[in-house]
Amino acid sequence: MPPRSPLKGDRNQRVTVPLPPSLNELESTAKNAFGPGYRFKMYHRGETVLENQQQFRNVGDQDLVIIRKETPDTGGDPTMRNMRTTHQTAFVKHPLEPRRPPQTPPARPDVKAPAFQGRSCYAGDYVEHPMDSPGRTPRTVAAWEPNSIPMNSRSTYTENFPWHALQPKTPSLRPERGASHTVSAPPFHGQTSYKIDYVKHDAKKRPSSAAGPRKKDMREDPNANVPFNGTTTYTTDYKKHLMDKQQKRAGPWKQEPGPSPPFQGNSEYKNQYIKKEKPRGPLVHLEPEDKQRRSS
Numbered sequence: 072m073p074p075r076s077p078l079k080g081d082r083n084q085r086v087t088v089p090l091p092p093s094l095n096e097l098e099s100t101a102k103n104a105f106g107p108g109y110r111f112k113m114y115h116r117g118e119t120v121l122e123n124q125q126q127f128r129n130v131g132d133q134d135l136v137i138i139r140k141e142t143p144d145t146g147g148d149p150t151m152r153n154m155r156t157t158h159q160t161a162f163v164k165h166p167l168e169p170r171r172p173p174q175t176p177p178a179r180p181d182v183k184a185p186a187f188q189g190r191s192c193y194a195g196d197y198v199e200h201p202m203d204s205p206g207r208t209p210r211t212v213a214a215w216e217p218n219s220i221p222m223n224s225r226s227t228y229t230e231n232f233p234w235h236a237l238q239p240k241t242p243s244l245r246p247e248r249g250a251s252h253t254v255s256a257p258p259f260h261g262q263t264s265y266k267i268d269y270v271k272h273d274a275k276k277r278p279s280s281a282a283g284p285r286k287k288d289m290r291e292d293p294n295a296n297v298p299f300n301g302t303t304t305y306t307t308d309y310k311k312h313l314m315d316k317q318q319k320r321a322g323p324w325k326q327e328p329g330p331s332p333p334f335q336g337n338s339e340y341k342n343q344y345i346k347k348e349k350p351r352g353p354l355v356h357l358e359p360e361d362k363q364r365r366s367s
Contacts, residue, residue, distance in 0.1 A: 080358030
């Protein structure tokens, strides 16, 4: 039932949150902010109570929702906790009727139960037929018994791979250890492709660096006494500039009084990745009911 006059909220306790997509999430947000464990009602702009999703669709950006706790004055009990979940609210539990045991007729002693004649699907679909051979008399198959007849059969392995007798080993002709003379093996004169392709040359002796260049070498090389004047890429690209003594003593941060100007440089990151402002989503304001203004 809507109130006679619009409800007034306490602006000092206002909480601004993003507009949730459902009424249950809005109720959960209000419960965490103002009244955990208590029952309350939410009024859109202080006039329309929000009870279903259809009414919640009318809530827009920058709208105000007044939270009113249920008290004895408003028709509720403040000590009553709403412990029901969404599942319990949507799916009401109904009591189950007790199951009655089946009634069996009393047994008669003079009537006997019929014999079980049940057959399976396998026995009905696959009927076993006896095996009959035309022109053949049935005979009993005797079990195999060992006898003394030798086995003369030959296998394919025996015919293809005949067995050869091993020849006896001959004693080695090594000289005895106690002999006075020894015979040395001839040297190995083999050549490899590596030795043929890569011929080893004798290395020339280099003069030591401590002795310095010889006079003969200095006469042959006219640039021997020229000093080393090598330059690096760093020296060529980054040239060092001389600083004034007064500027060096005072430091670059004390040249001019006042704050330093802002950095006006631009980077490749700023040119390639332009910052865009994210559009703001809809917001909703939650306020508890102002009891003083209600009593007045």
